[in-house]
Amino acid sequence: MALTREQREQFLAEPHVAALAVDAGAGRAPLAVPIWYQYEPGGDIWIMTALDSRKNRLISAAGRFSLMVDRLEPSIRYVSVEGPVVDTTPATLQQLREISARYLPAERVDAYVDFAWKNHGEQVVIHMRPERWVSSDLGTADDYAPLEAGPA
Incomplete structure (x- = not known):
């Protein structure tokens, strides 16, 4: 069943690792890689990547990308969102701290941020800017379990 706007935005706001997909050019499949992201319902999504990365070059060329997040429990659910790039700026230490705190245990954030900023x-x-959404809640794994045969 498709998710409501509120459900899909709330799900995307949770700290899932996303699969980023972007056009990789003629004769190539899209680049699809895992990535951390930040999102608040109703706003834009942002990701952080190296200035000289293949991701950045391909996103710059395409002008848009997709993210897909999913989970298996308590129900099988996914959200895919696609849209245009609306801004690219140099990353700040505060943004690195924010996205790291979203994904790492609190006691590991400072060490990771220090390492990442330096290296x-x-x-x-x-x-x-989210433009097109595809989402669904497919129920629980138990909904798909084969029925056991009764006594013969």
């Missing part, structure tokens, strides 16, 4: 090179934040 990952120049980063950019890419903002995408």
Whole structure:
């Protein structure tokens, strides 16, 4: 069953690791890679990546990308969202801290942020405006379990 707007936005706001997909050009399948993202219902989505990364080059060329997030429990649910890039800016230390705190245990954030800021090179934040959504809640795994045969 398709999710309501409120359900899909709330689901996307949860800290799932997304699969990012972007056009990779003629003769190539789309680039599809896992990525951290940030989203608040009703707003734009943002991701952080290296300035010189293939992701950044392909997103810049395409002008848009997709994210897909899913889960298996308590029910099988997914949200896919696609839209245009509306802004790209140099990443800040505060943004790195924000996205790291979304995904890492609190006691690991400071060490990760320190390491990443010093070692990952120049980063950019890419903002995408959600334009097209596909979503569904497919129920629980038990809904798909085969029925057991009764006594013979």
